[in-house]
Amino acid sequence: MSDLLGTEAEDAIPEPPAPEGPGLFGMGAPAAPKPAPPPVSNQPYRVLARKYRPSTFSELVGQDALVRTLRNAFASNRVAHAFMLTGVRGVGKTTTARIIARALNCIGVDGQGGPTPEPCGVCANCTAILTDRHPDVVELDAASNNGVDDVRELREAVRFRPSMARFKIYILDEVHMLSSAAFNALLKTLEEPPPAVKFIFATTELRKVPATILSRCQTFHLPRVPQATLRAHYGAICGHEGVTAEDEALAIIARAADGSVRDGLSLLDQAIALSAGRVTTTAVQDMLGLADRTLVLDALEAALRGDLPTLLAALDRAHERGAEPAVLLADMLELVHTLTRLNAVPSLAKDGALPEHERTRGAALAASLSVPVLGRAWQMLIKGVPEVQEAPDRRIALEMVMIRLAHVSDMPTPGDLVRRLTEGGAMPAPRPAPAPAGGGTTLRAVAGGAPVAAVPAPKSWQDVVALAADADPMLHAMLLHEVQPVSLAPGRVDIVPRPAAPRDVAARLSAMLERATGARWMVGISRAEAAPTLAEQSRAADADRLAAARAEPFVQAILQAFPGAEIMKVRDTGADRYGLSGPAALTGAAATPDNLPDFAPPDAMPAWDDDEAPPED
Numbered sequence: 001m002s003d004l005l006g007t008e009a010e011d012a013i014p015e016p017p018a019p020e021g022p023g024l025f026g027m028g029a030p031a032a033p034k035p036a037p038p039p040v041s042n043q044p045y046r047v048l049a050r051k052y053r054p055s056t057f058s059e060l061v062g063q064d065a066l067v068r069t070l071r072n073a074f075a076s077n078r079v080a081h082a083f084m085l086t087g088v089r090g091v092g093k094t095t096t097a098r099i100i101a102r103a104l105n106c107i108g109v110d111g112q113g114g115p116t117p118e119p120c121g122v123c124a125n126c127t128a129i130l131t132d133r134h135p136d137v138v139e140l141d142a143a144s145n146n147g148v149d150d151v152r153e154l155r156e157a158v159r160f161r162p163s164m165a166r167f168k169i170y171i172l173d174e175v176h177m178l179s180s181a182a183f184n185a186l187l188k189t190l191e192e193p194p195p196a197v198k199f200i201f202a203t204t205e206l207r208k209v210p211a212t213i214l215s216r217c218q219t220f221h222l223p224r225v226p227q228a229t230l231r232a233h234y235g236a237i238c239g240h241e242g243v244t245a246e247d248e249a250l251a252i253i254a255r256a257a258d259g260s261v262r263d264g265l266s267l268l269d270q271a272i273a274l275s276a277g278r279v280t281t282t283a284v285q286d287m288l289g290l291a292d293r294t295l296v297l298d299a300l301e302a303a304l305r306g307d308l309p310t311l312l313a314a315l316d317r318a319h320e321r322g323a324e325p326a327v328l329l330a331d332m333l334e335l336v337h338t339l340t341r342l343n344a345v346p347s348l349a350k351d352g353a354l355p356e357h358e359r360t361r362g363a364a365l366a367a368s369l370s371v372p373v374l375g376r377a378w379q380m381l382i383k384g385v386p387e388v389q390e391a392p393d394r395r396i397a398l399e400m401v402m403i404r405l406a407h408v409s410d411m412p413t414p415g416d417l418v419r420r421l422t423e424g425g426a427m428p429a430p431r432p433a434p435a436p437a438g439g440g441t442t443l444r445a446v447a448g449g450a451p452v453a454a455v456p457a458p459k460s461w462q463d464v465v466a467l468a469a470d471a472d473p474m475l476h477a478m479l480l481h482e483v484q485p486v487s488l489a490p491g492r493v494d495i496v497p498r499p500a501a502p503r504d505v506a507a508r509l510s511a512m513l514e515r516a517t518g519a520r521w522m523v524g525i526s527r528a529e530a531a532p533t534l535a536e537q538s539r540a541a542d543a544d545r546l547a548a549a550r551a552e553p554f555v556q557a558i559l560q561a562f563p564g565a566e567i568m569k570v571r572d573t574g575a576d577r578y579g580l581s582g583p584a585a586l587t588g589a590a591a592t593p594d595n596l597p598d599f600a601p602p603d604a605m606p607a608w609d610d611d612e613a614p615p616e617d
């Protein structure tokens with residue numbers, strides 16, 4: 001990469017064509033030598049992105065894999081006839097395309113050379129391509145030439161031989177913008193390209209390019225350039241420009257560039273223009289609306305320690321400095337991430353890529369916090385991002401987010417709480433015993449008359465109700481809410497329907513049971529005292545569980561630690577779909593374990609078929 005910044009790199013880029021230049025393509029001798037040293041003052045200003053645009057593969061920044069593959073392809077003379085270059089904006093897609101064009105068309109200093117991975121930079125083809133005025137290298141923006149007619153025009157032009165170079169090269173930028181008709185028209189040419197034609201496509205959105213096109217191209221993914229690489233690159237350029245720059249300032253620019261060489265160079269351009277020879281961290285921060293990193297650390301540290309006065313003071317200072325609240329919040333998130341990394345791997349503090357204060361203060365802070373606390377801070381801050389973005393006053397919204405974070409700082413995380421409570425002697429009491437609801441043992445079958453059932457006969461009232469759930473949802477609802485059970489035996493169930501239950505509920509229950517079990521079932525309407533409906537029993541069991549949970553010292557401790565907390569629901573994993581842990585109670589008396597009758601209570605009325613009239617007492 002350093003060679004990119006050597007003087008020859010800069011000097012290799014010819015000036016834009018002078019109107020009185022020696023012929024259109026600078027035939028013969030390469031463009032007239034420029035004034036030898038760079039007297040920056042009287043040269044027209046060129047933006048850094050243009051001035052330091054790489055002109056050979058070795059100058060490409062951070063694209064080693066691409067460079068290696070292309071070099072090999074040229075060395076072995078196996079160059080594809082169509083390339084697809086994809087990556088975020090500013091990583092060097094069109095730059096790469098132009099280097100490929102030169103590599104294909106370079107004829108060498110002596111005019112005899114063939115395609116080469118190292119274009120000479122001085123031959124007629126190289127210089128013409130470098131200055132965008134080669135007749136055979138056509139750069140098209142697919143966004144504005146996206147119609148089928150544009151592609152037809154291109155197909156016409158493709159039929160003619162190149163006018164001066166070895167290959168006609170078409171560079172289509174943002175190729176995903178082509179209409180589907182245009183893609184189809186292009187496909188014909190890509191299928192049978194004339195031998196002297198090469199296509200180089202560039203796109204930021206590869207997935208919008210049809211697979212039919214992709215399958216005919218050699219595709220290269222240009223990755224985002226790592227921050228450290230960018231920082232070194234910008235540092236070298238500053239050195240070359242005779243500008244001093246603070247390391248931290250370059251780091252901020254590299255971070256803001258987000259992997260795009262060009263974006264970062266534009267920022268560096270601005271920073272140099274603002275700085276009068278010295279790019280300072282403060283100037284770059286002001287330019288980008290960033291808060292000082294130490295200020296961000298101050299604010300976050302105060303929030304994590306619950307120190308509200310310091311936090312608010314830090315936020316005020318950031319505001320005075322013109323920091324954009326959303327950016328400040330993003331900085332906090334990034335810092336939480338850094339702290340978490342430092343917490344997990346303390347040796348990362350030796351990483352030179354981290355700013356000094358993050359290496360020292362940050363490492364100390366990270367060591368004093370736990371991963372759950374950092375994780376909670378991350379969650380709270382990231383939830384604040386949309387809040388800050390949507391708030392009418394972003395500054396206030398950010399302050400609220402940070403105050404919230406400070407407020408929970410002294411609260412233990414759930415994991416801490418459990419540990420503190422268990423180690424502090426308040427051992428969690430054993431799980432509340434499932435609320436006894438009619439012991440299963442009391443439901444012994446009446447001797448004799450056991451039916452031969454296809455499906456195991458229901459053993460409890462909720463078994464009966466559950467059978468209806470699949471077979472007859474209406475019946476299921478009625479049984480659940482409007483029918484009180486009295487007794488259950490194989491082939492026989494006695495119930496007390498509530499007034500709201502339909503008249504035929506017994507008949508329907510009997511028919512359903514018969515279908516389900518394959519045995520005959522008698523359903524009696526009883527007048528005996530009946531147990532509550534299954535829905536009521538289920539609610540009662542819920543309430544019991546809740547009360548039992550509330551009585552637990554462990555839970556009480558949690559409720560004390562989090563004022564205002566409430567137990568919403570207690571789930572018993574051993575309970576059935578109706579929330580009962582044992583067979584449902586039959587008859588009101590059966591509800592308590594002490595006075596459970598063996599089976600039907602003595603006062604139970606004999607059951608009868610539902611078509612019989614209930615006997616009078």
Ligand SMILES: [Zn+2]
Binds near residue numbers: 120121123
């Ligand atoms: Zn050349």
